[in-house]
Amino acid sequence: MTLLTYLRRKLGLTGTKLGCAEGGCGACTVMLSRYQTHTNQLLHYAVNACLAPLCSLHLVAVTTVEGIGSVARKLHPVQERIAKAHGSQCGFCTPGIVMSMYALLRNNPKPKMADVEEAFHGNLCRCTGYRPILEGYKTFTVEGGCCGGRGRENGCCMTNGNGVEESSNKDDDEATSLFNPADFAPLDPTQEVIFPPELMSLTKGQRSASLRFHGERAVWLQPNSLDEFLRLKSEHPDARVVVGNTEVGIEVKFKNMVYPVILAPAFIPELNKVTQTEDGIVFGAACTLSHMGAVLKQAVQTLPPHQTEVFLAVLEQLRWFAGLQIRNVAAVGGNIMTASPISDLNPVFMAAGCKLTLMDKDGSRVVHMDDGFFTGYRKTILRPQEILLSIELPYSKKSQFVSAFKQSPRREDDISIVTAAMNVTFTPGTDVVEDLKLSYGGMAATTVLAKKTANRLLKKRWGEELLQDACSLLAQEMILDPSVPGGMVTYRRTLTLSLFYKFYLTVLQKLRAQGVAVEEVPSDCLSAAEIFHPETPSSVQVYQAVPEGRSQDDSVGRPMMHLSALKQATGEAVYCDDVPLYENELYLALITSTKAHANILSVDASAAERMPGVVCCVFAEDIPGCNATGPIAYDETVIANRQVTCVGHIMGAVVADTQLHAQRAAKAVKVQYEELQPIVTIQEAIAAKSFYQPIRTLQKGDLEAGFEQADHILEGEMHIGGQEHFYLETNVTLAVPKGEDGEMELFVSTQSAAKTQSLVAKALGVPANRVVVRVRRMGGGFGGKESRTTVLSTVVAVAANKLKRPVRCMLDRDEDMLITGGRHPFYGKYKVGFMNSGKVVALDVSYYSNTGNSTDLSLSVMERALFHMVNSYSIPNVRGRGFLCRTNVPSNTAFRGFGGPQGMMICESWMSDVAQSLGRPAEEIRRLNLFVEGELTPYNQTLDQITLDRCWDECLSRSGYQERRAAVDIYNSQNRWTKRGLTIIPTMFGISFTAVFLNQAGALVHIYTDGSVLLTHGGTEMGQGLHTKMVQVASRVLGIPCSKIHISETSTNTVPNTSPTAASASSDLNGGAVQNACETLNERLQPYKNKNPKGSWEDWVTAAYFDRVNLSANGFYK
């Protein structure tokens, strides 16, 4: 069991969140503290609770977000500052971010901004965008001016100072400061929770105790001495050694690996020892990467520079190695022994020729880490009884240079595409190569040495000729099969050369610095040899200031903190999966198709049904109502029974007592398929004419005449990929049958409560009035929870209905990504006619979207793409056509912008083409084509009071566009290998639903006799602050402070028939409904205000109540 499961399920501490279960998002961050007996040190470190085995925490103190502060008790400064700096939107990431910051401050109350950034490499936030988070936390840093509680008489300088930067470029009606640091409680490190003294004394007294934990499928053995470890390894040669569990944890969770015996040697002193020898520094195999980094940094500071080339290369790799939470537990031995072909450290260890000490109960041997160490994919020369004891990192020599490189899709916390380390030694005082080792990861099943290349370069001089030889030799030696896992074959092969080129330039510079006569690196190539150094982030936010004279009580237009921010920062905000377990609750796991297109021949669930904890399986025949579903057309199944049309298609479910049991059993269900030809890509769909109907056309003007008139005609195409929503909280539903009249209550993380209600009712065969859907808040939605949430919630409801027991399911991240679709990939084909002046006169464009295996909302998405096909430009003759490609991928769906971005992107592609073909600056051509006052859009909307031209000119001048453009051009002319870019793009985005009937909203407002107000409206809260805005509206209309108004949740039994919270219109629509309801109440209260003009709100409410006035009103807006 992981620490996260224990916290959430056993202790009910739900502040720590589950975002990915694989150490990648940081939502589960907690702080561990332990007393290390062999160094007599108390360690505090942030870890991912989702990967921390509970068994590994003996004598360890765990601090969760609940432990450091609460709204009711007292907020910790890290909780207060992220909330008040507007650093929390949906808030699902917030507890993890709070705990990363807390752990940093426990170790370093006065960090630098760079420390803060490093601490957050392992934390993802999908809503807030990091800037406000960093701004809030900057107040703790040296740069932000915080003294760490020691600077001023009153404890902390922040109580007087102002850590917010002022923009020099702002107008009088603009403001920049969202918070005043002087309002923050100071950080006082002396007030932190201490390490429990009982644990300290137990730790000191337990030197000799070893541990044994028995689980359902595995036994965990924690030896306390090296001898015992070696003995156990000899008794259990197949046992898995676990230190950080960052590799084994993933194997067990995602690759179904079962390890019956686990050996946990993390606390054995010999495996944690660090010793300096004559040749280098020896690290015990269980040393964490963070510890190794700290030791190497120290060594770099104290040793002569020429000795630390290897250490610097390791440190460079550690900069980009996972997040801090992983590095705090992952062991150096774990990285070596995982033997991953894309390990970031193994290439350095191999290029440096590190020495490894291997040991079994009969003795030890020392081997060099060379190309003989890895014997195959994830295999090494270690014998089954052997363990890795330590690794020695050698000192480098005066004429030796070492570099390491990592190329990954994202710089921080990502797996490598290619990783490399290079080590060259010269004959002293010359540029003649004496020894060379080039080591690569990502180019074979193991880390490899480019031996042939290196050997052929020996005795050569470090110059242009060597470079040419190296490139052609590497191209011959570093080959990859076209079908190699990971793909990107050409790119990976090119990287082996370009990384060598970087090394070549770096070494040239270092040789010159040592006075060796080598050619100078040309100035325009220097940037290729630079090590990436991120700049300390700085930022400024400008927003409209509150107009002079506005009453302090009027909160509209004021930058109000998100209403839930404090609760989000303390972990008290309740998300769907945080709802406490019902006594007889069960858990559901989905059975999904592994084929893209196939007939289902048979499904055998007998093995699954016999597995521990399993209660039953659910299939299509368990659906009492209708198996056809879908948000607009009912063209998909709740549960597939005859055919599957995508990988991830739901074919059934297993219900069990726990998530683990349900998921294990779901994997044991056997399905026989008859495979059919799938269509996967847009191009395949076009070739097969596989389209959903209708094909939409939007047309204006005379296309033929337009092209005839044009001086030039240009044709082109553009492909746009898809995108995963990656809301931090995955899809989750808890369905609770109420036991009477077919009633069911569902807690769902959805943007569309009413659609969930109607589709669940349809599947259960009951009227909608028996189903209540409740949404308190979502951990992000981004359109992904507009319609696809029903795919899960209907199945969970069917299971709950079958068993008459509450059933819950929160999808794992991989399941969510597999099942729920994303942004539509688009393909655009265009023909554009334009004049010599740059004026575009004709456009014929066809859009194709990869719609997937059902229509979902795709027709509306395509319509919106067509509405945006000319973006902000006036094109007199235009035709756009939209094709929905029917493919065998999970149905794609709404995503921020809803087709608008794809429509505009393709438009901007041809606009750039036009500018390029005329050889004119793109901004000039864009400006020339902008809509002007009174013109008609292709969808016949007259544009009045248009501000496009003013907005464009202001943007250009306020951004200093031309000066920046000139600077970019100079930089680009001076740098051959790195380039900068700058562009300005207008956007004209249509808001509100294109299906007119959806533009309606309702609200329900109750005033209670104590004057407090309960507000409900049809919109859902997913981090965008809708509830906060609705409270502001009610506050202004009722004329009472926001503190008197509360929103609890969105529910179908308070406001019926709600439209999804979408289309950039929820504040307008629901705000209108709230205003309407509040105005009704105002009218009812007016007589009492008239009678008692000096009375208070409470006086008027009480008077109205005693006069038998209805203090509840609903509102409506369309």
Ligand SMILES: Cc1cc2nc3c(=O)[nH]c(=O)nc-3n(C[C@H](O)[C@H](O)[C@H](O)COP(=O)(O)OP(=O)(O)OC[C@H]3O[C@@H](n4cnc5c(N)ncnc54)[C@H](O)[C@@H]3O)c2cc1C
């Ligand atoms: C989110 C995330 C990000 C990551 N990022 C990176 C990255 O950027 N670069 C990278 O290279 N890797 C990365 N990894 C992989 C992993 O973190 C590292 O390989 C790590 O060093 C493994 O150490 P561990 O202690 O957690 O290993 P564990 O999971 O505890 O063990 C891993 C393996 O090593 C064996 N083993 C451990 N110690 C010994 C020993 N003393 N003797 C014999 N066998 C032993 C175990 O039996 C097991 O097979 C990442 C992993 C995660 C989850």
Ligand code: FES
């Ligand atoms: S890192 Fe643990 S849930 Fe994502």
Ligand code: FES
């Ligand atoms: S606020 Fe960070 S993920 Fe939503």
